Amino acid sequence: MKEMSVVKLSIITAVCLALCVVLPQAFHAIPGAGSIYLPMHIPVLLCGLICGWKFGLLCGIAGPALSTLFTGMPPVPVLPAMMVELAVYGLVSGLMMQIIRTKKVYVDLYASLLIAMMSGRIVAGIVRALIFSRGNISMATWATSYFVTSLPGIIIQIVLIPSIVYALMKARLIPMRYPHAEG
Amino acid sequence: MNRLPTGTYLPGDSIIHRLDSRIKLLILLITVVAILLVNALIGYGIMVVFIATTILLSRISLSTALNSVSNLYWFFLVIFLMNTAFYSPEDAWVSFWIFTPSLMGMMQGIDVVLRVCLVLVITNVITSATAPLEITKALENLILPLKYIGIPAEQIAMILSIAIQFIPTLSEETDMIRKAQMARGARFDSPKLTEKAKAVLPMVIPIFFTAFKRADELSIAMEARGYRSAAGRTKKKFTPLQFQDYSALAIVILVGILQIIIR
DSSP: OOOOOHHHHHHHHHHHHHHHHHHHHHHTTSTTHHHHHOTTHHHHHHHHHHHOHHHHHHHHHHHHHHHHHHHOOSOTTTHHHHHHHHHHHHHHHHHHHHHOOOSOHHHHHHHHHHHHHHHHHHHHHHHIIIIITTTSOOHHHHHIIIIITTHHHHHHHHHHHHHHHHHHHHTTSSOOSSTTTTO | OOOOOTTOOOOOOSHHHHSOHHHHHHHHHHHHHHHHHOOSHHHHHHHHHHHHHHHHHHTOOHHHHTHHHHTTHHHHHHHHHHHHHHSOGGGBSOOBTTBOOBHHHHHHHHHHHHHHHHHHHHHHHHHHTSOHHHHHHHHHHHHGGGGGGTOOHHHHHHHHHHHHHHHHHHHHHHHHHHHHHHHTTOOTTOSOHHHHHHHHHHHHHHHHHHHHHHHHHHHHHHHHTTOOOSTTOOOOOOOOOOHHHHHHHHHHHHHHHHHHHHO
16 A cells, blocks of 8 residues: 555544544434444544554544543543543554455455454453453443444444445545555 | 534633633543542532532533533433443342342432533533633643653644544534435434434445545645644744632642542
8 A cells, every 4th residue: 555644644533533523423413322333433443444553543542532522422431441442443453454465455454343343342341340340340241232232333333444445545535555456 | 593512612701711721621630530539419519519600600601501411311311220220239129120220229320420411511611611722732732741751742732633623624514414314314313223324324424535535635735835744843832821720720629639538
C-alpha cells in the first residue's frame, strides 16, 4: 500500500475521533441502540485498519474520553473499561493489518477485524474481572454483555467495516492496499 | 424546531463563561471524581447544591442544563430495572425465573441513575459555557507535558483540536443524512430489530464517506500550505489565571475533600 502522509493519517484519526462522538448521538435517536449497535466501535476499528496501530490506539483511548467530555456518554464509571476495550480494538486491528498480507484485501481486512474484535472483548472481560468490576462479573455475564446483547452490532461491524474500507480505497480517498493486483 | 444538541456552546458573559478553560476542565474532572466518591445522602445533597449553583452562575436555563438527562430516559429506565431485578438475589422479595427484585437492588439502581444524571448535567453545563476552541486549547495545554516522556503530545493535541472542530459539522451532516433516510422510508423506530438494522446501514455508509471526503480535502489543503508536523509550531499563549479562577478551583477542591471526609 502506498504510504499516507502523517498529516493525512492525523486528519483521518481526527475525523474518526469526531465520529466517536457523533455516531453514538445519531444512534441514541433509536431507542436502546447504543448497547446493541455499538456505534463507537466502528470508527475506532476503521481507524486502526486504515491508519495503523499508533493512530488506532489513540482513537481507542481518546474517542470514548472525548464523547464523555462532550455528551456525558459513556458514563464515567463505564469509561475506563470502555477505553481499554476500544484501545485494544484500535491497536490490534492496526497491528494485524501490518502483519497479515495475503494479497487479498478482503481476507486481510476480515482476519484483522475478527482478531481485533475478539481480542478487545477478551481483554475487556479480563480487565473488568480483575480491576473495574472485581467480583461482579461472571463468564455468563461477560458472554451476555459482549456477544449476545451486542450481536446485531457485531454483525453490522463484520458486514460494514471491510466494505467501507474497500469502498474508500475504490473512491481513492485512501490508497489501495495492493495497487497492482487490483488495477 | 429541534432542541439544541447536548453540549452545544451557548455564548454568554456569566462567571462560568469567563473562567479560564483549563480551570473549567479541571473543575469538571474534580466534580466527576467527587460524584464517584459519594456514598451517603448528604454527599448527594452537597453535589446537587454545587451543580445547581453552577447552573445558576452560568445563566444557562434549567431545561438546557437538563437536556442531556431528558434525552436518555430509556437508558436510565433500563439501568434502574436491571439493578432492581438482578443486583441482590439474596435479599429478593420474590424469585421468578432469572429475576430477583430486591430493595437493595432498587436502591443501587437509584444510586447509579443519580450519579450518571449528575455527571451528565455538570458535563453539559461546563461544555455549554465553554467555546469548543477554548476546550481544544485547554486540552492541548493540559497534555503538553506528555512530550517529556516521549509521547508526541503536539501531534496528539493537533489531532484532538481538529476532532473537536469536526464535531459540530459532522453532527449536522449526520442529522441531515438520518432525516434524508427517514424520508426515504428508513424505519429507525420499528420494533423489529432486523428492520432497525436495515435502516442503520444506509445511514452509516454516507456518514463515513462524507467524513473521509472532508478529511481528504483538509489534508490536501494543509499539505498544500506547507504543513508537515505539529511540533515546533507557535501558538497563542494563555493569559495568566485570575483570582476568580483560583477561587473556583479552591471551591471545587473543597467539595472533593468534603466528599472524602463524609465517606
